Amino acid sequence: MSKPAEVAAGAEMACDLWRYWETHGHLTEGRRILETALGKLDETAAVRPRALWVAGYLAQLQGDVVHARELLDEGLYAARRVGDVRAAAWASSFLGYELYFFGHCGNGHALVRTALRLHRGLADEAGVVLALMQIGFIHLCSDQARAAADWFGRCARTCESSGNVWYHAYAQWGLGVAALLLGDHDAGAELARAALRTMRHMDDPMGVVLCVDALAWVAAARLHALRALTLLAAADAAWAAIPATPYPALRKHHDAALAMAREAVPESAYRSAFAKGSAMSCAEVIAFGLGESSRPAPRSDGTQAGAGRGQLTRRERDVAVLVARGQSNSQIAATLVISARTVEKHIQHIMDKLWLSNRAQIAAWSAARPPAPPPPGSAAPGS
Numbered sequence: 001m002s003k004p005a006e007v008a009a010g011a012e013m014a015c016d017l018w019r020y021w022e023t024h025g026h027l028t029e030g031r032r033i034l035e036t037a038l039g040k041l042d043e044t045a046a047v048r049p050r051a052l053w054v055a056g057y058l059a060q061l062q063g064d065v066v067h068a069r070e071l072l073d074e075g076l077y078a079a080r081r082v083g084d085v086r087a088a089a090w091a092s093s094f095l096g097y098e099l100y101f102f103g104h105c106g107n108g109h110a111l112v113r114t115a116l117r118l119h120r121g122l123a124d125e126a127g128v129v130l131a132l133m134q135i136g137f138i139h140l141c142s143d144q145a146r147a148a149a150d151w152f153g154r155c156a157r158t159c160e161s162s163g164n165v166w167y168h169a170y171a172q173w174g175l176g177v178a179a180l181l182l183g184d185h186d187a188g189a190e191l192a193r194a195a196l197r198t199m200r201h202m203d204d205p206m207g208v209v210l211c212v213d214a215l216a217w218v219a220a221a222r223l224h225a226l227r228a229l230t231l232l233a234a235a236d237a238a239w240a241a242i243p244a245t246p247y248p249a250l251r252k253h254h255d256a257a258l259a260m261a262r263e264a265v266p267e268s269a270y271r272s273a274f275a276k277g278s279a280m281s282c283a284e285v286i287a288f289g290l291g292e293s294s295r296p297a298p299r300s301d302g303t304q305a306g307a308g309r310g311q312l313t314r315r316e317r318d319v320a321v322l323v324a325r326g327q328s329n330s331q332i333a334a335t336l337v338i339s340a341r342t343v344e345k346h347i348q349h350i351m352d353k354l355w356l357s358n359r360a361q362i363a364a365w366s367a368a369r370p371p372a373p374p375p376p377g378s379a380a381p382g383s
Helices: 004-016 018-023 027-040 048-061 065-082 085-101 105-121 125-141 145-162 165-181 185-202 205-221 225-241 248-264 267-278 282-290 314-324 329-336 340-354 359-368
Strands: none
Touching: 004 018, 004 027, 004 048, 018 027, 018 048, 018 205, 027 048, 027 359, 048 065, 048 085, 065 085, 085 105, 085 125, 105 125, 125 145, 125 165, 125 248, 145 165, 165 185, 165 205, 185 205, 185 282, 205 225, 205 248, 205 282, 225 248, 225 267, 225 282, 314 329, 314 340, 314 359, 329 340, 340 359
């Protein structure tokens, strides 16, 4: 049985990884670990307010708005009760958006501005730029593009002065979307591409999909229907792979671009463009979005990363089924009568083709597929 100090130390480590869970597409794993820790943490544990807001933020990213609000509300209350100003500042940042989502726009703005003041008082640079970004994002979601551009501009300037490349890319994305909504398609495209180049180097799937989606909206606005459809399909696949859900206020722009582009081309062209985008690897999507060559680089084994995304071989599908059943590499090897090294290669190929990054995502993908005959040597479920 875990000791309280061990549980607290584990929760602290999970909280330290909060941006990792987001940017590497491990939201479900991060939520599971944090909620397990919260179930075991003592009510008086110093890390509890922080664990609550981090868990709430991850829930927010996955579109679980009701649970996110519950966790963030509890986190803010817990932080204020024990005088944890830092945790109160971060909880306020993310809860502000949740209040906006539930229709409390004034309270949402006020809470995020409170977060900005608290972060500045703590000289927490990362907190300051995130609060600036949150205020810009709330304006963006409220269709107040000029106000959004103003706040994202403040965020960008703060990042430039401090050398914060990562958040600067998110600020560029926000400025790009604001420019697009104001009718400046050239500026929107240029800023989204600049942000995407940074996201590629940061290996940030969440940032990549936001930029790809924005470039799709630009393409639709420019009446480049086939390009828009390809990017929209790639974005849909990327959101599903993380897995996460775009904010409703952003989803409406995605859906509007889709409707516009689909109306402009025959059904056969629509299906072809959508299939192309759905089959792209992450590297191919980024290259396509930037207008670069999308030819995948060869791997050391002579095959191409990302080739045939979504089109698994029969053996790869067998491996995915067994991963979903919780089997280890050695167990899968014994079941399929192959080496553990071969299993490892199959799993890597599956992740390359499906744009996944861990076994949990493979399991989720497999579970969403129609039932298939069990792999050779494997007992059928329930037998």
